[in-house]
Amino acid sequence: MKVIQVRHAGGEYPVYVGQGLLGMTSILDRHLEGRVLVVSDQNVAKHYLDRLRPTLSRIQHKRKIILPAGEEYKTVASWQRILDELVELKAQRDATILALGGGVVGDMAGFAAASYMRGIRVIQMPTTLLAQVDAAVGGKTGVNHPQGKNLIGAFHQPAAVIADLDTLQTLDERDYRAGLAEVVKYGAIRDPGFFAWLDARADALAARVPDALVEAVYQSVRNKAEVVAADEKEAGQRALLNFGHTFGHALETFTAYQRYRHGEAVAIGMVLAARLSEFLGRCPTGTSDRLERLLQRLGLDTRLPADADPDRLLNLMRLDKKNRADQIRLILLDDIGQASVTPCPADDIREVLVK
Structure with a gap:
């Protein structure tokens, strides 16, 4: 496993790069706080959600939301659904979102984290190559508008990025x-x-x-x-x-x-x-x-x-x-x-x- 520290105005966070990382509870445990919402999509959840269960089993208050897969669902409506789940979870400012998926999931979950109670933690867990090398790192979040891509969003740095390269073996x-x-x-x-x-x-x-x-x-x-x-x-x-x-x-x-x-x-x-x-x-x-x-x-x-x-x-x-x-x-x-x-x-x- 390799670790790169990303420095920003508010501090720094680690990017973990390696194989088998989703199942390493020691990595997730050091970054989780409060109530936990897992955000994923239909394609990713069926392959990788189970790998988080050893960690999530120890979390008392948790929920998950599985969104439709695809860029066409990177919308205000999907972002609203994530916010609704956070409200149902009774999430407070110490809550954590786990964004398990590609760039679409990461952008929407990150934007929800940026906007809910004016900012909660998000851990990016990118499962596509594009997300691992770009979308999950750097704090850009957002959703699309019918007139343009990523016109609605915010800068919100993650608490950590966990790039498990095993996920690339099942990638289309x-x-x-x-x-x-x-x-x-x-x-x-x-x-x-x-x-x-x-x-x-x-x-x-x-x-x-x-x-x-x-x-x-x-x-x-x-x-x-x-x-x-x-x-x-x-x-x-x-x-x-x-x-x-x-x-x-x-x-x-x-x-x-x-x-x-x-x-x-x-x-x-x-x-x-x-x-x-x-x-x-x-x-x-x-x-x-x-x-x-x-x-x-x-x-x-x-x-x-x-x-x-x-x-x-x-x-x-x-x-x-x-x-x-x-x-x-x-x-x-x-x-x-x-x-x-x-x-x-x-x-x-x-x-x-x-x-």
Whole structure:
């Protein structure tokens, strides 16, 4: 097991990375307080909820809520259901939410923890690769609005993150590949050495070789922890973690969250952002091809769908949270391992969308 400490304005918390962690009562016991609400979804609960029973059996006051699985259920209504369960539990400010699931469960449970009694503890227990390397770490929580992804939410740091890599062995192939897109992101924006390592171990990662997977998750969390420590609330460099996300979120919204996993949309978005970087002369020629080849080796599609509407996508991008003064601000590459936040003219963005 490896442990990374994530520092933030209010203190720090551990991220545990390893195998068999969900069944280790010694880890959970040191972080649990008060009454406990377990939040999971239908897909995850049937595989992993039982692994928490040795710990939960010692908790006198507890409840669970099993939500429908899928991005389309990341809504205000689902968040309200979690709050209702906390009220039924008679949870007080010392209560703890256990978020057992992927990014959707983690975001909603975290937002409920942030808003119930103005803040209670949440322990993130991510069961997807994407959540383990990104969504569960850093304190971003929220739900979607019909007009855009994650428009409603709050920053609320977890008390701990427990990333059990055993859960990745039952992960759907598409969900696993989608998580690899977020792993690649860290190398692309800030860690050229990690990008080179990923390029060398792409086949092993695609095959879920355990030692490669442990290293990939550890290095991803290390990178995320460094960014969060420097910029907890996305005032500066943390925005770099949204590389590919402005395009990706627009694509997810355009397809009503039905066609793409989040990481799949981000993979397409990263390539579009890299192409725009080259089009604007910000990075060396061939940078986008290098990124695209790695993503393709990991089994990810990198092209916009044939029915994509450039004007509709562009309008959706205008709602992105990074925008200021009606300017679309994107994360662009200066090179592999170097990125910056850049205001971009709509006409230039459209050029990339129509190619």
